[in-house]
Amino acid sequence: xxxxxxxxxxxxxxxxxxxxxxxxxxxxxxxxxxxxxxxxxxxxxxxxxxxxxxxxxxxxxxxxxxxxxxxxxxxxxxxxxxxxxxxxxxxxxxxxxxxxxxxxxxxxxxxxxxxxxxxxxxxxxxxxxxxxxxxxxxxxxxxxxxxxxxxxxxxxxxxxxxxxxxxxxxxxxxxxxxxxxxxxxxxxxxxxxxxxxxxxxxxxxxxxxxxxxxxxxxxxxxxxxxxxxxxxxxxxxxxxxxxxxxxxxxxxxxxxxxxxxxxxxxxxxxxxxxxxxxxxxxxxxxxxxxxxxxxxxxxxxxxxxxxxxxxxxxxxxxxxxxxxxxxxxxxxxxxxxxxxxxxxxxxxxxxxxxxxxxxxxxxxxxxxxxxxxxxxxxxxxxxxxxxxxxxxxxxxxxxxxxxxxxxxxxxxxxxxxxxxxxxxxxxxxxxxxxxxxxxxxxxxxxxxxxxxxxxxxxxxxxxxxxxxxxxxxxxxxxxx
Amino acid sequence: xxxxxxxxxxxxxxxxxxxxxxxxxxxxxxxxxxxxxxxxxxxxxxxxxxxxxxxxxxxxxxxxxxxxxxxxxxxxxxxxxxxxxxxxxxxxxxxxxxxxxxxxxxxxxxxxxxxxxxxxxxxxxxxxxxxxxxxxxxxxxxxxxxxxxxxxxxxxxxxxxxxxxxxxxxxxxxxxxxxxxxxxxxxxxxxxxxxxxxxxxxxxxxxxxxxxxxxxxxxxxxxxxxxxxxxxxxxxxxxxxxxxxxxxxxxxxxxxxxxxxxxxxxxxxxxxxxxxxxxxxxxxxxxxxxxxxxxxxxxxxxxxxxxxxxxxxxxxxxxxxxxxxxxxxxxxxxxxxxxxxxxxxxxxxxxxxxxxxxxxxxxxxxxxxxxxxxxxxxxxxxxxxxxxxxxxxxxxxxxxxxxxxxxxxxxxxxxxxxxxxxxxxxxxxxxxxxxxxxxxxxxxxxxxxxxxxxxxxxxxxxxxxxxxxxxxxxxxxxxx
Numbered sequence: 007x008x009x010x011x012x013x014x015x016x017x018x019x020x021x022x023x024x025x026x027x028x029x030x031x032x033x034x035x036x037x038x039x040x041x042x043x044x045x046x047x048x049x050x051x052x053x054x055x056x057x058x059x060x061x062x063x064x065x066x067x068x069x070x071x072x073x074x075x076x077x078x079x080x081x082x083x084x085x086x087x088x089x090x091x092x093x094x095x096x097x098x099x100x101x102x103x104x105x106x107x108x109x110x111x112x113x114x115x116x117x118x119x120x121x122x123x124x125x126x127x128x129x130x131x132x133x134x135x136x137x138x139x140x141x142x143x144x145x146x147x148x149x150x151x152x153x154x155x156x157x158x159x160x161x162x163x164x165x166x167x168x169x170x171x172x173x174x175x176x177x178x179x180x181x182x183x184x185x186x187x188x189x190x191x192x193x194x195x196x197x198x199x200x201x202x203x204x205x206x207x208x209x210x211x212x213x214x215x216x217x218x219x220x221x222x223x224x225x226x227x228x229x230x231x232x233x234x235x236x237x238x239x240x241x242x243x244x245x246x247x248x249x250x251x252x253x254x255x256x257x258x259x260x261x262x263x264x265x266x267x268x269x270x271x272x273x274x275x276x277x278x279x280x281x282x283x284x285x286x287x288x289x290x291x292x293x294x295x296x297x298x299x300x301x302x303x304x305x306x307x308x309x310x311x312x313x314x315x316x317x318x319x320x321x322x323x324x325x326x327x328x329x330x331x332x333x334x335x336x337x338x339x340x341x342x343x344x345x346x347x348x349x350x351x352x353x354x355x356x357x358x359x360x361x362x363x364x365x366x367x368x369x370x371x372x373x374x375x376x377x378x379x380x381x382x383x384x385x386x387x388x389x390x391x392x393x394x395x396x397x398x399x400x401x402x403x404x405x406x407x408x409x410x411x412x413x414x415x416x417x418x419x420x421x422x423x424x425x426x427x428x429x430x431x432x433x434x435x436x437x438x439x440x441x442x443x444x445x446x447x448x449x450x451x452x453x454x455x456x457x458x459x460x461x462x463x464x465x466x467x468x469x470x471x472x473x474x475x476x477x478x479x480x481x482x483x484x485x486x
Numbered sequence: 487x488x489x490x491x492x493x494x495x496x497x498x499x500x501x502x503x504x505x506x507x508x509x510x511x512x513x514x515x516x517x518x519x520x521x522x523x524x525x526x527x528x529x530x531x532x533x534x535x536x537x538x539x540x541x542x543x544x545x546x547x548x549x550x551x552x553x554x555x556x557x558x559x560x561x562x563x564x565x566x567x568x569x570x571x572x573x574x575x576x577x578x579x580x581x582x583x584x585x586x587x588x589x590x591x592x593x594x595x596x597x598x599x600x601x602x603x604x605x606x607x608x609x610x611x612x613x614x615x616x617x618x619x620x621x622x623x624x625x626x627x628x629x630x631x632x633x634x635x636x637x638x639x640x641x642x643x644x645x646x647x648x649x650x651x652x653x654x655x656x657x658x659x660x661x662x663x664x665x666x667x668x669x670x671x672x673x674x675x676x677x678x679x680x681x682x683x684x685x686x687x688x689x690x691x692x693x694x695x696x697x698x699x700x701x702x703x704x705x706x707x708x709x710x711x712x713x714x715x716x717x718x719x720x721x722x723x724x725x726x727x728x729x730x731x732x733x734x735x736x737x738x739x740x741x742x743x744x745x746x747x748x749x750x751x752x753x754x755x756x757x758x759x760x761x762x763x764x765x766x767x768x769x770x771x772x773x774x775x776x777x778x779x780x781x782x783x784x785x786x787x788x789x790x791x792x793x794x795x796x797x798x799x800x801x802x803x804x805x806x807x808x809x810x811x812x813x814x815x816x817x818x819x820x821x822x823x824x825x826x827x828x829x830x831x832x833x834x835x836x837x838x839x840x841x842x843x844x845x846x847x848x849x850x851x852x853x854x855x856x857x858x859x860x861x862x863x864x865x866x867x868x869x870x871x872x873x874x875x876x877x878x879x880x881x882x883x884x885x886x887x888x889x890x891x892x893x894x895x896x897x898x899x900x901x902x903x904x905x906x907x908x909x910x911x912x913x914x915x916x917x918x919x920x921x922x923x924x925x926x927x928x929x930x931x932x933x934x935x936x937x938x939x940x941x942x943x944x945x946x947x948x949x950x951x952x953x954x955x956x957x958x959x960x961x962x963x964x965x966x
Contacts, residue, residue: 011680051532052530052531052532052619053530053532053533053619053620053860054622054837055616057873136535138704139535144532145532145533183663184882184884185884185889186884186885186887229487235518258497262947345719402631403666404665405666409665409666409963410665410666410893413890430871
């Protein structure tokens, strides 16, 4: 999930589409197998206006289930913002646990992503903004509720929801609203509190700063903090612009002031992405990256520099950890965002996913920026004819009042900037909070790796035990 | 709420509109006072298609609240199928408890009823069936959620939902889906289980039969059971038709077969209404009625009769208990249903409120009738262009799986035919089931009367204690 900055405009880096360009296949060699199926859902679950429908995709694997046991559990991933195959390949924990528990594996694609497009190629057609009307959390949860009901086929069997990031938010909300359909949910790195008025807007950037500050040495954040002004200084002359363009190997050299803004916004988002993907082993989750990439990047920023030009060169070297770890990238294209499937998330941040982000240069490595709903709304109306509803999510899902919630695991890694909007205190003894000090963004959902730190191994063990207890409790109750 | 018969067509008797014709003023002299206010709500809470809005009405009285205490509780009635003023005047328990507890009283009108019409006079325009699209439970619950949030005005205060019949279903569902907004709900005579596949369709008519059977003596149900055929026999000749028309004082004498069907359907619904309104004192809830009207009616049916003509005359005398208790009705108009506001409920029974009803002549006093979704659907499409969604309610609210529900009181009177679809067993210790052996349809919600039986006094006391405990618990938690 992306931190969309409010004022500075959007620059989406996250790689959401599972395209054939090798960034997933290179690292994991597609270990998980499934059938790809379609399921018909109503376009609008909540009105009786018309009976239109379309198909969402889901991935299905029942090879672990005991075919003689008609009550095998279902492990159901509540798909989030991207092609569902990408999530399936990056959620190894679900597969490993399904194998142990004899569960059927289902990954359901979120409407408006991947191939689950309600209006086909016209889904995002700018001349048809009305096509975006049904792109909401509630419609998506209903899709999942119908799909699970269909898959259960009348049998009384336990279903566990899994999700990471926005998918974790969906898993949590699904359990809140449909507790009769899922026995519980694992909501990994799910910032359900990252909404207006209930979490400070600077928390994301503060955590990112802290992660960078402690990654190698304190000079890392000092350098990044100085870099904004240094780059601006250099960019004030044509020679300086060329110097910047050369240092970063920009495919399109800097020209006007917009180019500079785009570069700075790009850098800002890279830091957030690096913190999210700060895993203890090489991975290609957001981009091909080394183990602990923040430490790698900060290694290049360990010295203080006397001139803007020296700092620029250090920054360029550091950035290559993110942009060219493979060493095969010819030039840096900050405008195309190559593999990004950003169209969906930008829209959701303009209807319900109204998450404020801001920062203060005095206590972070970022530029000072504010969040202003009015400006966000104007941009959303301009871009999509959508007026954001900043209170929708809190109204429906309770904000910080989770006292009546049960059977949800909220796991958060302290290296993850999204943990600032996560549930870090259990509201009651039926909600489980698991903190992973050495964890980045939903590290616990990934498959086991030799380099996993003890804290994530512990977290997965706890999660496994809680999930098993839900399933056992279900069988006890339903056999009464 | 009405039992709409599936096969026999609809004949709606319940008096849902608080019209100025005196049926309410005559009995209770409008004891409860309030301001009438408007609140703007989105037409469609769940899509971003358009920004249309309209006003719902609500009744407001803060005279009991301690004005110095900004955290006075709110007692919020979740309005059901009718003019909200009618419910306010027939829900005295809420007022009495509000006075004791210093609570603000709010009665919110359900969209599409009373004066809360989304499209004004065109709301039910047959040429604009699209206007019915937003007439759903979920839209209504969102109206209430927004209204409560507005009324709280940012304060952290406890809100308790109250409702009877369909209003009780709404109160229960509201707590299930918005537990962060209400600390608990009193769902009186709320048949949330009266849906396809989870409750036998003949339960309503079986209970009604049982109530009639035990009201005076067993001949009551024998006579009613024989009356269907007796009236049909008589109606087979013109002389017989005249005899029937004269006996019942029909405004429009019987002519064709449809007239006979309408008369028999009318009788069937009268019996259900009488059981619902079988209160221990004179009342005008559904019609001006004596105390324990079923007993009164059955008094006229205590003898067995040898001829159809004798039975007819006894039936006519018995029916007058319901149709002419005041003695002022000149003739019986079975087609106009005078004060009924049946347009709304008929529509809801064609979208989500798909409640099956049937009966078997071998074990009830009714004719045998079946329930057939296909026939219901055909009629709904014909009448309103609506295709019923019989699974919507169970999918969203869990059917009989209420294991994760908390802080709801389900009260049911055993004299109430709707109790068959009510929650009679608590799924856990946070849900309270209160059975009122001597209670008809949500008797406990009505104001205290000298003739109240001990069981309803006990029920109200229990309800009061539970509600107070929710409020106290809220203050303890929120002051932490």
